[in-house]
Amino acid sequence: MRLFNPDCYAIITANGEQIDLSAVSASTQRRLDVSFNCFLTKDSEPNEGECTYYNLSEATRNKIVKDARIEFYAGYDGEFKLVSVGDITTVKSRKPNTDWSTTIKWGDGVKKYTDVNFRKSYTEGIQLKDILSDLISSLGLSSQGVIEELSQKINGGLSVNGKTKDILNKITKDYGLEWSIQDEIVSLVQKSKPIDDDLILISQSTGLLEFPQVSEKGVDFITQLNNDIRPNKLVDIQSSNSFELRVKDEKIASSANGIRIVETVRFIGNNFGGDFVAMANCRAYNG
Template sequence: MSDRLFERNSAVTLGSRKSGEALKITGLRTVFQIEKNSESFPNTAKITLYNLSKNSRAMVSKEDAFVMLEAGYGDRLETLYVGDVARAYVSRQGADWVTTIECGDGRNAIRRVHVDRSYAAGTDMKAIMQDVAKSFVEQGKVALGSMIGIESKKTERGDVLSEMSKDAMDRLTKNQGLEWSIQNNTLQVLPKNQALPAEAVLLTPATGLVGVPVLRDVNEGTAGIEFTALILPGIAPGRLVKIQCDQNQSVNGLYKLEAVDFVGDTHGQSWYAEGVAVTL
């Protein structure tokens, strides 16, 4: 296994989108469970910090509080998760003060953002979908990522959108066979049979693949695999993964990642990603 996969490390930033305050925390024991997928509901996380200072604990109670978790090896850290704080609580475990934070990626935007627009007949559907996406950016402080595969098709009649932006985006993407989600506070739209335009994450025993991937049916009979790897932040819904496993060459190939769960403990044994990916 590559030397770059040793010396696991993490950093947590606590902040408020309302006030603009942010505090980066390093060196503390950090335990986390993260669930990510390509659906339009918020990706969830539970992040536990040991012996966080009183002032730092106060940050998660601020209005529109958020958490950013970076993970990696040595000083090579990348963003693993960004989410809005849904609930936070403190408990005493022996000599330790333990702060647990439950989060949802894009949670506030999905729950709050509303679109109110009217369109004349002949409006480009691509423009309508872009307007809905912009509502997340302008009202929900979500970044705009890749928007791929949207058909440029004229509407036959006028239309009025007055609804939650999530509902509008669900309907518009479904009509075009697309999927949308918020990943690390960034909105992305993709065809269901296409991955993000980024280099595939190579998974081999040398780069972090653990054990042998298993072939399985995913999403109503679509062929795919399940795999376990060490935590690599590049493993994210919508990304391409390239499997190379000499122990079972039938699983080798390119796949689009549909879902991944991360489990980590900077002071324990857990430091894994469990992914589900489909054949393209």
């Protein structure tokens, strides 16, 4: 199955004002030309996004500033879903010829990730989930994943002082957990486990564009843009190809097919006739 009429747009909130770039021109029946490249990972480093708008008005260009919030949407046939959201880190406008281009870069939760500090002492008997809840609350973000399941008590007392991100990195590593910020929500999972049990089918019938590639780093695939493909989500790859990968005569994989966990995904596209894809890397999942 192939999807048609890809389109995309951004909504930016700067200094309390919403800049809605989703409008369709009455004369052209099109939105403003824009390209995008968004990279999402399961690591704790913030996800990154970038888009370039063409021929924004001077008034609009002047309103888009660093630290503003951006939401970027993409979809087909007028049905849009969020691709990426974050705090704007840089804005650059230039006019190399007759047209203006404005490139906007952002990070998902990057301002809070970078700036927020945390200091607190805990007495013996405190549960792990309570410490993690305090840390996440200090970021001003909600959470998803396994936090309510973490009822184990820590050994002895605990005093923490420093950047919230650094404390989260240490505690999650010590207890076999992984954390990241996904769409301004802290995602907390057991190491090597998915965020939920939902399966996303990846096949020629759902938009798979090329045969998946198998390497020592896992499986890479390219599909028509599917916003549901996110880090720590489960995908079920069903490709018509079958092969065997060997490294030094040791079989690494017999096929790309099967249930896997998404490690990273890159969304690339534009609304004026180019690519509109998701490029994902994933690894085997054994349940």
